[in-house]
Amino acid sequence: MIAKTFPVKRPFDVTRLGNQVKEVTFEPDANERARMIETYGLLDLKDMTCVLRLRPWRKDGVAVDGHLRARAIQPCVVTLAPVEQEMDETFSRRFDPHAARQEETAEIDVEAFSEDPPDPLAGRDLDLGAVVCEQFALALELYPRAAEAEVPEAYRPAEEDGGDGAGSAARPSPFAVLAEFKKNSE
Template structure:
């Protein structure tokens, strides 16, 4: 199945000094991403990349994601627009070279097949990671707990002691 934001890039385009490029989502891609992310809307998304070859088949990708999304507040259940900005660094590695070790200090590895990496899918994944899982509209507070809770049915028995 084709990803919502598909921007394949041949490794041959990345020269010895690296490559800078930007991926931008069009309106149809934004709509598809909103469905995938289970949010009200993706209004805009762009991701600037700096790619550096590390050896023949490994690519270090540094990126800055900028997006505007509409999310639903978990408190008021109202939709609101929110900016998203995230910087990240990952490594594209051939799937047969992907490490099985989990190292929280190492860059995340994105496996790929053949001679192409997909910068659009990477941007979509980074958007998913950057979204607040419990979005709260600015200015909305969690309602305070009631000071005078309803009396417990057995409260009168406690007073008999």
């Protein structure tokens, strides 16, 4: 994994996995929950559970399949009122120690509809806290908005074209201006 700072650390020694499948339940304690609230700009984190299923993948890699459930409360981007979001996400990640070496020297070709390349696994420990925090951050609503929230009139876009998209007499379309310019230059 790329070295980043995450609010929760849960190192897992992948050499303990062997050829078995291991199930790990992740529930942040009060301190970890407080760090997640601060890191992700939440008002509260009511519930959070992530069940991770780890299994061997390829020769030296690890596959992690997870099911994340959480109730996060964020501030509305318009009114700052609390907005609750329920998460129920499944995800799959692959970690490969050889990907860490390739990442330093090679370019990765990514196709639009192909699977993501495996994440690098450096050393014996896989930080399950980082895996869960990344998935949690990806599942968070980017612009949470309360149902009753309306953008104040001063911040709304001007309705110059009357809503029909054709433009108004006060401001002609750029193509009309170009056509007039071409006609006058001939």
